[in-house]
Amino acid sequence: MTEIPADNSPRRLSNAYQNWYRFSRNPTAVIGAAIVVIVILAAILAPWITPYPEHVGAVVNFRARHLPPSAEYWFGTDNVGRDIFTRTIFGLRISLLLALVVLGTAVPVGTVLGLLAGYFGGWVEIVIMRITDIALAIPPLVMALAVAAVLSPDLINSMLAIAALWWTWHTRLIYSITRQIRTQEFIEAAETLGASKFHILIREILPNCVSALAVKTSLDCGFVILVGASLSFLGLGIQPPTPDLGTMVASGSAFLPDSWWESVLPGCAILVVALGFNLLGDGLRDLFDVQEVR
Amino acid sequence: MEFLAFLVRRVLWSLLVLVGLSIVIFAIARIVPGDPARMALGPTATAEQVADLRADLGLDRPIVEQYGRFIAGLARGDLGRSLLNERPVASDIRDTFAATFELVLFTIMLAFAFGVPLGVAAARWKDRWPDNLVRVFAIFCAVTPGFFLALLLQILAGYVLHILPTTGRLPPSMDFAADITGLVTIDGLLRGRLDVVLEGLRYLLLPSIALAAATMGQIARITRSSMIDVASQDYIEASRAFGVPERVRVFKYMLRPSFVPPLTIMGLEFASLIGNAFVVELVFAWPGMAAYGIRTILQKDLNAIMGVVMVSGVFFVLVNLLIDVLVGFVDPRVRIRGRRA
Amino acid sequence: MLERDGWLRDSFMKWQGAILLGLKWEQGIISMNMPRILAASTLALLMTSVAAPAMAQVVVTMNTVQIFGTIDPAKISDYTDYMAGVNLYDGLVSVDSSGSIIPELAESWTVSDDAKEVTYKIRDDATFADGSPVEASDVVYTVERLLRINQGPANLFADVLAPGSVVAVDAKTVKFTLSKTFAPFLTTVPAIFILNADVVKEHEGTDDAQEWLANNVAGAGAYSLKSWDRGSQMTITRNPDYYKGFTGKPIDEVRWIITNDEATVRSLAASGELTMSSQFQSPETYKALVDMGRFNLVTQDTATAFYLKLNTQIAPTDDIHIRKALALATDYQTIREVILPGGELSTPLPKVFAEFHAGDIPAPVYDLEAAKAEVALSKYAGQPIPITLGYVADTKFEEEISLLMQANLEQLGFVVTQKADPWNVITEIASKPETTPAVNQIFFGPTYPSPDSMFFTQYSSKAAGTWSSMEWVNDPEIDQLIEDARGTGDVAKQAEIYKTLQHKLVDLQPDVFLQTQTVQHAMDKCLTGFEAVPMQSFDYDFTRYQWTC
Amino acid sequence: MSQALLSVDNLSVDFSTYGQTHHVLKNVSLDVPARSQIALVGESGSGKTVTMKAIMGLLRQPPATIAGGRIFYDGRDLLTLPDKERLKLRGTAMSMVFQDPMSSLNPVFTIADQMTTILKYADRRLDRQRNGRDRLARVHEVLTQVRMRDPERVARSYPIMLSGGMRQRVLIAMALLSEPKLLIADEPGTALDVTTQAQILKLLKDLVEARGLALLMITHNLGVVRETSSYVYVMNKGQVVEHRPTAELFAAPREDYTKALIAAVPRLTGGTRFGTAEVAP
Helix, strand or coil, X not given: CCCCCCCHHHHHHHHHHHHHHHHHCCHHHHHHHHHHHHHHHHHHCHHXXXXXXXXXXXXXXXXXXXXXXXXXXXXXXXXXXXXXXXXXXXXXXXXXXXXXXXXXXXXXXXXXXXXXXXXXXXXXXXXHHHHHHHHXXXXXXXXXXXXXXXXXXXXXXXXXXXXXXXXXXXXXXHHHHHHHHHCCHHHHHHHHCCCCHHHHHHHHHHHHHHHXXXXXXXXXXXXXXXXXXXXXXXXXXXXXXXXXXXXXXXXXXXXXXXXXXXXXXXXXXXXXXXXXHHHHHHHHHHHHCCXXXX | CHHHHHHHHHHHHHHHHHHHHHHHHHHHHHCCCCCHHHHHHCCXXXXXXXXXXXXXXXXXXXXXXXXXXXXXXXXXXXCCECCCCCCEHHHHHHHHHHHHHHHHHHHHHHHHHHHXXXXXXXXXXXXXXXXXXXXXXXXXXXXXXXXXXXXXXXXXXXXXXXXXXXXXXXXXXXXXXXXXXXXXHHHHHHCCCHHHHHHHHHHHHHHHHHHHHHHHHHHHHHHHHHHHHHHCCHHHXXXXXXXXXXXXXXXXXXXXXXXXXXXXXXXXXXXXXXXXXXXXXXXXXXXXXXXXXXXXXXXCCHHHHHHHHHXXXXXXXXXXXXXXXXXXXXXXXXXXXXXXX | CCCCCCCCCCHHHHHHHHHHCCCCCXXXXXXXXXXXHHHHHHHHHHHCCCCCCCCCCXXXXXXXXXXXXXXXXXXXXXXXXXXXXXXXXXXXXXXXXXXXXXXXXXXXXXXXXXXXXXXXXXXXXXXXXXXXXXXXXXXXXXXXXXXHXXXXXXXXXXXXXXXCCEEEEECCEEEEECCCCCCCXXXXXXXXXXXXXXXXXXXXXXXXXXXXXXXXXXXXXXXXXXXXXXXXXXXXXXXXXXXXXXXXXXXXXXXXXXXXXXXXXXXXXXXXXXCECCCCCCHHHHHHXXXXXXXXXXXXXXXXXXXXXXXXXXXXXXXXXXXXXXXXXXXXXXXXXHHCCEECCCCCCCCCCHHHCCCXXXXXXXXXXXXXXXXXXXXXXXXXXEEEEEEECCCHHHHHHXXXXXXXXXXXXXXXXXXXXXXXXXXXXXXXXXXXXXXEEEEECCCCCCHHHHHHHHHCHHHCCCHHHCCCCCCHHHHHXXXXXXXXXXXXXXXXXXXXXXXXXXXXXXXXXXXXXXXXXXXXXXXXXXXXXXXXXXXXXXXXXXXCC | CCCCCEEEEEEEEEEEECCEEEEEEEEEEXXXXXXXXXXXXXXXXXXXXXXXXXXXXXXXXXXXXXXXXXXXXXXXXXXHCCXXXXXHHECCCEEEXXXXXXXXXXXXXXHHHHHHHHHHHHHHHCCCCCCHHHXXXXXXXXXXXXXXXXXXXXXXXXXXXXCHHHHHHHHHHHHXXXXXXXXXXXXXXXXXXXXXXXXXXXXXXXXXXXXXXXXEEEECXXXXXXXXXXXXXXXXXXXXXXXXXXXXXXXXXXXXXXXHHHHXXXXXXXXXXXXXXXXXX
16 A cells, blocks of 8 residues: 555644643643653753762762751761762662663563454464463562572563563553454455555554553553562662662661651652653543553 | 353463463573572582482473473472472461461452542542542552552651551560461451450551552542443433432442452452562561562572462462452353453 | 543642632532441551560560571571570580580580590480480480581581591490591580480481471470471570579570561560560661660670681782782771771781780771772782672671772772672672672671681681682691691690781781671660670570579 | 423523533423323434433433423422422332433343332332332332233343343333333333334333323434324424424424424435434534
8 A cells, every 4th residue: 555645744733733732731641741751851960960979879978977858968868978869860760771671672572462462363362362361470570589589689680570571561452452453444444455464563553552552651661660669679679889769768768767868758759750650641541542551 | 150161261261371370480490590409508518419409309300301390299289398498388388378368368458448439439529529639649559669658657657656566467475376277367366366366457557558559549540430430321320210319329330330340450460469568578577478488589599489489370360260250240241241341 | 440531630620629619528428427436446446556565474585687597406507597506405515705615414524635535424414305314325316417417517527526436435424536636626516406316216207307307396405496487486485494494583485586677676676575686786776776765785795707808819809919908998997986886806816715816916907098009019000990899788787888998999999899699699609719709798706616717617728618718718828727726735836826827817818807796785674694605696595694673 | 281290391401511501401391291192302412311301300410500490290390399309209200211221221230139129219218118029029010011921030130131122121111110100211222123113112102001101202213203102392402393293293394303304214224314403512
């Protein structure tokens, strides 16, 4: 099939405008998007916007240890006298990186398998969907722990382990959408016209999954970050002195309740990031009216 | 009868999942770099001792035979011996599983006991302030990391208010062995020890709240949307036209069909609930399987790790089977058609 | 299941409206009063503890940071295992706080002139917990079983005892014949916990009763096992018929709660459950406990030394100048005063071994300029020097020390990698020089009250490949000196050799000698009796404790 | 006018959504005399469903408000009646036959459960004493009246186990449970195939005639009107545009709208000429 030119573009433009308009009138989405944008910018610009960028490294100042939040140290200091605000902002980097790596692996893999299972059915469907059933039975956190334990306890292994289970959710999602679309008339029409299976999958079905994928991915960002934080809380995070939010909560918890800021404030940072992605996902769901994604 | 067929299919299906799970776990266990036998014996062991242990563990056999032994062991409930303390893994897990089971059971009860009414209230006063409150509450529940909530609860209830115990399952000074079912509260009841039951509940409260929050938030959300969905159904309007009071409509005609989605979600989310239990048990020093799992994982106790993951998977599968039965019980469409709507 | 409405979409818009409307709650669907009252009263009930604090018995609850691995006397090896072992079992002899050997089941012993034969005379009234008498045959059985299983304390006797070398002279006399002169032998005997042979044989099975003794006790100890939940607790109770009897107000029951979580320890203390803390709490926790008013902070110097073990086989610590630079770049004072309280350590041997300690060696100093000069002398001078600092994961003070070291070393041109590993991983990487990090924070205390324990285990090439010898010294001269000291029964001569050894080791600088460990326990003001003992965890023998209230 | 069993007098209903007010019903008047069969016809959006809901007291207020008019049943103005009194009428003296047999029955309860529940609360409202066994007997009785062959089995069934026609008959039975005087039927059978629909309509007509009930048939289908009613009201855009005896209306429709409706009726091929008719928001 040849493309139908020109006619599309003005409609697309107005679509984009319409979407933007609806988006901007949706407070959930706007707040979520604002949080996400601020978090990402803060992580990227961390060296320039934090008061003590050198505190991500091995800086010890035992005279300034366990200081409560003040104008000088917004989030207080930790057990070796480093600025927790600086370390929290830098800690966002690891969280975002984790989400990027996990979803960067899980989403493409999950999407492709979901498309295949949904479109071809038969043995392909049985094999793929049965594997997802198996993967669903393993808690991602436990899997990550186990893999990290048998390999070596570091963040990369944990990420891979999470990614190895996470794709199943995307597969299930894309599978159910594909199944619905497969029987619709425009697919039948394309098939009748002799379009290749590849064409149908990529040009006809995939675009119909995009909005659901966007919603799911946004929601998942939040949850992957939570799982990652749990892992580093359990001691499978990145090696010190590199700041990592989950690790900060864990090490700060030894000084509870007196130095509450050492664990509570980084913990709030995790919460805010997860909240941002969740609100954004919820907002997008309203916007696209995607019902398939919980 | 269709339902029976449905259940039989689900059971067979679950078995297949378990076989797949065992293969995954076995594969993970065999990609370990280094020699499990060497790891178990420590650096001072001689090559001869290592070879002995390898033979003992069957590590020198072909991989398929090793898997066969693993499965045969599983079927007998034998998960091998801990590489570190040589105790049978199965008995260690049995000892600790009861505590986890009690925690999870209580957590699910909490999640439903609060999630469903919250969802009902939100749907009943849709778009009014109770609804908004529930929705904000639910999203915070969903995005608060389990370990963080656990810590916050520990500070608040344990240190600031001094009202609830923050660690363990029972006061150390309390002499009580939960040796009937392994569940402190149930055994307390069976033995007529009301003090034990009350203490058990006090100790359960904080960990289960920390663990329940995320699930409860989900349940409230799903209950709300499914109640709203059901409320717009013709049959609810019909029952209204026939003069059935609102109380009956909400709590009977709407709630029951609305119950299926939260149950289904519970099943799907159960894996992440177990995952969270690992963190929560650690924070509250809850002597459960999850805490045991963390310990063995950090110590690279291979057999124990495999056992813990396997048992988690089996737990997941069993809970989902149970949920299938419950869904069939709640929704005759499933029972009659023999499949989920 | 399908969440189709914008479930937060309107909440923010409507929020304001709801507040303006005065938050009017529509008429309830059902009467809320009854459930609410029920819920409130249930909650109130849950908030009040029903645990009765009053107890006629003296119960000591102590937290410990590691799980008990095993209670089989032929397998116990670490500090925590011995904590249980020393209470559940008795040996022929024991050790006091000065490191002297004191009688336990044996009332006396004689040593032959060549120090190769030791004969113990067992007390007439010595009985096992089941009331049966302790006899020489029990000792023979215990040692034979220990050598057969060849784990745990067996390594202490590997070269000196063979099957058949222990014989019962009569019912109450037992003779050990050593295959060679081994001066520290007498100090290793407390590690042999005597088994009730008759009972054990009943459960021998095919595995020398290993399975049975993993969960059961058959000894002569003052306490017996009451309950043991591997992951969380162990409880032991006093045997009223203990053959040595008790004086004063003894401890009736000891409960160990296993947790390494500071918050847990504090909440246990706050709720009145805790009697005695472990020795591994953070300064903040000790302070919090003391502030509660019920606890004393009991501080004692020990024979345990805290080292930075430097791997002498890999770059850059294979260079003596780098090792000297590391020693000079260590801020001993900050570590001792801020991070971890401790005593001065100037040689590999703590001052507790007074007769053997080389007092002429000055304490190490912190001098970054001198350190720079040493780096300049090394073969790695003039380039960034990568170095790995290893420590035990989740140990707050070790992480702090490691960060402090990194901050100082980066000023000297080192490129530092931190490596936090769980303890069992450390034991694994310590088995090869290539996997051993350049710098390792390690505590080492004598496993028997003899300087030999410090030198042989850490520096002899015969003991290479364990976490206690991560220096990989492998120096024939040092090996020889250690053997010489073992081979002589003459204490003055031993002291001479040990002092020479210390000088050599300080010159070689295979370690940064950080400090001696000061143990601290927060102890209930009513509990007395803790005296540090230079052997394993013999200081938690609860027969030595008293309740004074 | 006051002789009629049901009499709607100048009823106006407004809907307000998003700050805008729509006049959905404008001065609607209609009479349903006892034992008569009246039809209210109009396409979707014409206001016939709102009229029906207003009569049954099912309008949700807000968003709806009754802007004016009165509704008399048996001489009493329903709109001024206390809630409790009105509830006594709903589902008992005046009852409804629902349109969609597939969605108007609760899928997770048995027919008997749903019907006895309705009966239980009807009894309670009317202070009737009846125990569970008697209620079930009544359910069986009504099911027999709607010509169910095996009423016990039907009662035990879940809706999913019954065919569309059977479910529609169950819906009729539900309406008859408390022996109403007025039956309002909302396009019964439209969701079924033509043959079944014809059977249902026949059944309904027979029942109404046999028991001397008044029937208000609400429909968009003039074919149904012709079959079931003697007098017809035509609604368009919230107003009654024409009302006459059925035979007269078919013989000589006055309004263009009615003509269009009639022209649209018996097209077997589907599709109507009527697709352009305006639809109220």
